[in-house]
Amino acid sequence: MFLVGLTGGIASGKSSVLQVLQQLGCAVVDVDVIARHVVQPGYPAHRRIVEAFGTEVLLENGDINRKVLGDLIFNNPDRRHLLNTITHPEIRKEMMKETFKYFLQGYRYVVLDIPLLFETKKLLKYMKHTVVVYCDRDTQLARLMQRNSLNREDAEARIKAQLPLKEKAHMARHVLDNSGEWSSTKRQVILLHAELERSMEYLPLRLGVLTGLAGIAGLLYLLIHYLLPSP
Ligand SMILES: Nc1ncnc2c1ncn2[C@@H]1O[C@H](COP(=O)(O)OP(=O)(O)OP(=O)(O)O)[C@@H](O)[C@H]1O
Secondary structure, three states: OEEEEEEEOOOOOHHHHHHHHHHOOOEEEEHHHHHHHOOOOOOHHHHHHHHHHOHHHEOOOOOEOHHHHHHHHOOOHHHHHHHHHHHHHHHHHHHHHHHHHHHHOOOOEEEEEOOOHHHHOOOHHHOOEEEEEEOOHHHHHHHHHHHHOOOHHHHHHHHHOOOOHHHHHHHOOEEEEOOOOHHHHHHHHHHHHHHHHHOOOOHHHHHHHHHHHHHHHHHHHHHHHHHOOOO
């Protein structure tokens, strides 16, 4: 198995691309979904967020109010860092669990949706392939304004807070251009999936694990047959 890191910019189309990959039967780890999961009431990150930011970040039902928390950390690097130190280790643990589950199920590759793949660079070394979902800036702005009901100024501020998409596209091994019609993007996703499925890069890890298991089985056999006293 090998890992494919998928990233992009705000409203560039990552979730839409992930949906297609899921429909194609790919193993997908959606960091957004995990990030929402690990801050649910009862989880350690939920308690630590309330300790750090106060009960004003809670909705009436005890869930984290993502809008309030988002506003609190927006333009405040210290608070953002604090939130990241609480949530990131929990998110990484869940990502590893899900990836391992897919490995056991025999998938050739797993796509991990990591919004800050190129910014934090922490997970980059584990990715055999990197994919950027790109769209031109005007399209990104228009889609963001429409999806989040934002005015131009707020939407521009959110885009500016991220590494420019063009730079990310230069760093990636594959670029899916989502500036145009959705059907064109979908075609690109299907072609990428076919390329990754054809790749033999899943073999080394699989063979390594099989060899390891065969070694353990051999040792057990020797133990049972030669070292244990016969009845
Ligand atoms: N090719 C396309 N044509 C028209 N609309 C699109 C296209 N691709 C995506 N969209 C729309 O643009 C918006 C952003 O897409 P999406 O939610 O997939 O982006 P995202 O990268 O996951 O965003 P975020 O990271 O901010 O959650 C959505 O409303 C989606 O329906």
